[in-house]
Amino acid sequence: VPRSAYREDVRRLRERGAQVVEVLPRDEYEWLHIEGAINLPLKELDAESVRRLDPTRAVITYCNDFQ
Amino acid sequence: VYDYEGGKMDWLAFGQPSAGTAAAEPTLGDLVQREAPRCSPTDRLADLSGRMAEGWTLCAVVNEVGILLGRIRRRHLDEKPEARAEEVMENGPATYRPSTPAAELLERMKSKGFEAAFVTDSDGRLWGLVSRADLERALGEARP
Numbered sequence: 001v002p003r004s005a006y007r008e009d010v011r012r013l014r015e016r017g018a019q020v021v022e023v024l025p026r027d028e029y030e031w032l033h034i035e036g037a038i039n040l041p042l043k044e045l046d047a048e049s050v051r052r053l054d055p056t057r058a059v060i061t062y063c064n065d066f067q
Numbered sequence: 068v069y070d071y072e073g074g075k076m077d078w079l080a081f082g083q084p085s086a087g088t089a090a091a092e093p094t095l096g097d098l099v100q101r102e103a104p105r106c107s108p109t110d111r112l113a114d115l116s117g118r119m120a121e122g123w124t125l126c127a128v129v130n131e132v133g134i135l136l137g138r139i140r141r142r143h144l145d146e147k148p149e150a151r152a153e154e155v156m157e158n159g160p161a162t163y164r165p166s167t168p169a170a171e172l173l174e175r176m177k178s179k180g181f182e183a184a185f186v187t188d189s190d191g192r193l194w195g196l197v198s199r200a201d202l203e204r205a206l207g208e209a210r211p
Contacts, residue, residue, distance in 0.1 A: 002068045002069060002070040003068070003069050003070070004069070004070055004072050005069035005070060005071050005072065006071075006072060006073065007071075007073055007077055007078065007081060007083070009069065009071075010069075010071050010078070011083070013069065018069075022075065024075070029087070030087055030088055031087050031088055031089050032075070032079065032085050032086075032087040032088075032089040032090060033075065033085060033086060033087050034075065034078050034083070034084070034085060034086075035083075035084035035085055035086045036086075037086075058068075058069065059068045059069065060068075060069045060070075060071050061068065061069070061070055061071065062070070062071035062073075062074045062075060062078075063074050063075070064074050064075050064076055065073065065074040065075070065076040065077065
């Protein structure tokens with residue numbers, strides 16, 4: 001179960017090497033995203049796409065706002 | 068796995084680092100003048116004249132944690148120099164986020180006819196003031 005994170009948590013986790021994942025569609029990601037984030041659109045999420053992530057590092061997912 | 072509750076809008080609203088095609092466009096966070104004058108609600112207007120030197124037309128009234136409460140106009144200083152800021156301030160001025168594109172606010176300034184605006188984060192904490200002249204300069208639309 002994902003744990004809630006707030007802005008300060010995200011800043012701290014990024015500094016420690018966490019992977020940041022935007023789950024919005026590709027065009028929204030390309031428009032603007034958190035620096036260093038990768039894009040794994042929710043609708044395309046499958047075992048193959050998840051393999052892009054390093055299982056040894058924390059993962060932070062986000063979408064547009066409080067959804 | 069963590070879920071960032073505020074998401075992208077929260078991150079951008081607080082001026083955090085971003086990338087993408089829109090990241091190259093100037094935003095208010097790039098242009099805001101953070102040294103803009105500010106005062107507390109209990110300050111006397113007569114004491115603000117030094118802070119409003121050098122052409123500032125507005126002074127932000129903020130509480131003890133920097134949240135914007137209202138604004139003082141330069142003319143208030145002459146009209147009621149002995150008043151406290153909280154007695155004459157205009158409450159709840161319109162504010163814009165650091166992530167707002169400069170072009171978007173400039174268009175609004177042109178259509179609504181105002182020359183300066185406060186920039187705050189989503190919690191209402193003051194970043195500073197941005198002027199129409201700053202936006203026009205940044206966007207290459209400087210008036211003669």
